Amino acid sequence: MTIEVKFFASLREQLGRGETRLTAAGPMSVAEVWSQATDNAEMPANVLMALNMEYVTADTTVNDGDEVAFFPPVTGG
Amino acid sequence: MHSEIREQPFEPYAELLKYQQAMHAAGRYGATAVFVGSMREFNEDETVTAMELEHYPGMTEKYLHNLGEQAAARWDLINSLILHRVGRVKPDDAIVLVAVWSTHRKDAFEASRYLMEELKSRAPFWKKEQTSEGQRWVENNTAGY
Numbered sequence A: 001m002t003i004e005v006k007f008f009a010s011l012r013e014q015l016g017r018g019e020t021r022l023t024a025a026g027p028m029s030v031a032e033v034w035s036q037a038t039d040n041a042e043m044p045a046n047v048l049m050a051l052n053m054e055y056v057t058a059d060t061t062v063n064d065g066d067e068v069a070f071f072p073p074v075t076g077g
Numbered sequence B: 001m002h003s004e005i006r007e008q009p010f011e012p013y014a015e016l017l018k019y020q021q022a023m024h025a026a027g028r029y030g031a032t033a034v035f036v037g038s039m040r041e042f043n044e045d046e047t048v049t050a051m052e053l054e055h056y057p058g059m060t061e062k063y064l065h066n067l068g069e070q071a072a073a074r075w076d077l078i079n080s081l082i083l084h085r086v087g088r089v090k091p092d093d094a095i096v097l098v099a100v101w102s103t104h105r106k107d108a109f110e111a112s113r114y115l116m117e118e119l120k121s122r123a124p125f126w127k128k129e130q131t132s133e134g135q136r137w138v139e140n141n142t143a144g145y
Helices: A009-015 A030-037 B012-023 B059-074 B105-122
Strands: A002-007 A019-023 A048-051 A054-056 A067-071 B002-006 B031-038 B046-055 B077-085 B087-089 B094-102 B125-131 B134-137
Touching: A002 A009, A002 A030, A009 A067, A009 B125, A019 A030, A030 A048, A030 A067, B002 B059, B012 B031, B012 B077, B012 B094, B031 B105, B059 B077, B059 B105, B077 B105, B094 B105
Parallel strands: A002 A067, B002 B077
Antiparallel strands: A002 A019, A048 A054, A048 A067, B031 B094, B046 B087, B046 B125, B077 B094, B125 B134
């Protein structure tokens, strides 16, 4: 299965890329997506996560074709 | 209920008037609450000359749309409008416009504060400031409504 992964703002700059595509044998958690997409980088404590453009937690299951995003606390408005 | 991301500068008061006239609700609303957020030329004791506003295309629009629907479900609203800038922003540019129309003021005040506080707390936007010292990401997040 294939998963699209996106990083935004300071996290994108730190990791040196805005998006990547993962292939996996079966469903995995958002936390596992992070590990695989970042070569096991430590996840920042305040990172926010979205699955298919909805906020989720790290234990949420990710399936084939899903889009997972990681980003720092938001600062709009 | 309408929300929109803008890549170019906008004049909030002209947008407000245009939207209000297009609503065709004259005579039905007794209260309009408006919030305009503009870019300051200073932050944390430093001069800020410009800002890059980044968003998550798709999720940001979805989040703002849902926020408008949630406010309409919670308060007695006639209409609402959210406009938010992205891209390169200069001091005095409008960053955000939130407007709420309702029969009475309580709903308009509460719903506009809700929209603004939730937007600041959860809508996926990020600011990167340009100062005389270089560029820096803004990090202060607020708690929400």
